[in-house]
Amino acid sequence: MRASGSFSTAVEDLSKKALKVIFMIKRKFHCTHNNTPLLLKLFDSCVKPVLLYGSELWGPYILNLDKRLTQGSNDDLEKTFLNFAPEKVHIRYCKYVLGATKYALNIASMAELGRYPISIFVILQSLKYWLYLYKDPLLNFSKLAYKSIEEVDCTFPCTFNKHIFKFLKLINFDHVWNNKGTMSEGKLISAVKKILQERYGNYFFSCLSGEKQNKLRTYYKLKEEYKPETYTKLNIPKQYVRQLCKLRISNHNLHIEKGRYNKTPLDQRICTHCIDNKIEDEFHFICECNLYHEEREKFYDDIVNIIPCFCNLDNFDKFKYLMNCSETDVLTRFLIYIDKCILIRHSSVGIIA
Numbered sequence: 001m002r003a004s005g006s007f008s009t010a011v012e013d014l015s016k017k018a019l020k021v022i023f024m025i026k027r028k029f030h031c032t033h034n035n036t037p038l039l040l041k042l043f044d045s046c047v048k049p050v051l052l053y054g055s056e057l058w059g060p061y062i063l064n065l066d067k068r069l070t071q072g073s074n075d076d077l078e079k080t081f082l083n084f085a086p087e088k089v090h091i092r093y094c095k096y097v098l099g100a101t102k103y104a105l106n107i108a109s110m111a112e113l114g115r116y117p118i119s120i121f122v123i124l125q126s127l128k129y130w131l132y133l134y135k136d137p138l139l140n141f142s143k144l145a146y147k148s149i150e151e152v153d154c155t156f157p158c159t160f161n162k163h164i165f166k167f168l169k170l171i172n173f174d175h176v177w178n179n180k181g182t183m184s185e186g187k188l189i190s191a192v193k194k195i196l197q198e199r200y201g202n203y204f205f206s207c208l209s210g211e212k213q214n215k216l217r218t219y220y221k222l223k224e225e226y227k228p229e230t231y232t233k234l235n236i237p238k239q240y241v242r243q244l245c246k247l248r249i250s251n252h253n254l255h256i257e258k259g260r261y262n263k264t265p266l267d268q269r270i271c272t273h274c275i276d277n278k279i280e281d282e283f284h285f286i287c288e289c290n291l292y293h294e295e296r297e298k299f300y301d302d303i304v305n306i307i308p309c310f311c312n313l314d315n316f317d318k319f320k321y322l323m324n325c326s327e328t329d330v331l332t333r334f335l336i337y338i339d340k341c342i343l344i345r346h347s348s349v350g351i352i353a
């Protein structure tokens with residue numbers, strides 16, 4: 001803690017310690033097969049306790065709930081979540097789990113895994129701590145300290161109490177503040193968790209809508225529900241997860257994305273692997289490009305044997321079905337098809353170069 005009373009140094013220190021734990025996980029659990037569920041469990045059980053140690057107390061100050069919620073707009077709470085210093089460690093870990101690069105958009109990397117901001121966990125912990133403090137306030141030192149703060153609350157600009165009060169007001173839970181002790185802890189925590197997760201889900205889809213002309217134009221068409229995607233849970237080679245994730249969240253090197261970095265106008269990001277004169281985007285790569293025609297024919301024949309009506313779908317519906325597929329036998333074949341296409345593309349780029 002700094003002389004000013006700021007917790008930021010402590011939070012930086014905890015982030016560094018959490019990164020060391022992540023480094024150890026990467027060393028010990030390096031695997032060629034997808035181990036996403038295990039890696040996420042390890043984050044929650046080994047990294048989060050280090051990263052958020054004592055956060056029930058410092059969380060509301062670092063989130064600066066009092067000030068931000070006073071000045072902010074309605075979605076300011078969710079923006080605050082994503083700017084929360086420990087969230088950066090969480091997001092970095094999500095990208096590592098998915099095999100995405102640092103250029104992948106943060107909200108998309110979390111959404112593929114169905115992960116919510118860890119700020120939600122911090123707020124719930126703070127609420128639990130607040131409930132603990134005001135019950136029987138004369139029992140120990142921390143409760144006595146809380147009682148003293150409550151008595152002088154109005155003279156201090158930013159106390160733990162005020163952060164909690166502003167937060168409850170923001171989510172229309174004033175009644176909890178006004179009638180302390182009338183709601184059971186379990187019900188309050190699960191109700192607040194539900195509200196915060198719903199709010200974040202809505203915020204995510206509004207961001208996605210704002211990105212529909214930009215980097216997440218394909219993801220906007222695909223992502224319909226805030227949940228972990230099936231492919232992230234399958235026992236398959238890790239590279240398959242990485243390849244599909246990168247195509248879904250536009251973190252690949254097709255021309256549509258490479259052109260963004262060298263500022264090529266959108267209509268000039270043309271596929272150089274066929275003569276169709278079309279933009280090389282995810283749809284063209286999966287469903288149209290002639291370079292992969294042979295592999296595609298074999299793959300489609302295979303899928304029709306499993307789902308006969310697949311051949312009746314138009315190209316975009318095929319694309320959407322495959323990219324969102326949750327049927328393991330189809331999905332596994334699709335992942336192998338993508339892998340083959342990427343290999344073909346690599347060798348084609350090599351010949352051209």
Ligand SMILES: [Zn+2]
Binds near residue numbers: 273284289290291
């Ligand atoms: Zn092409």
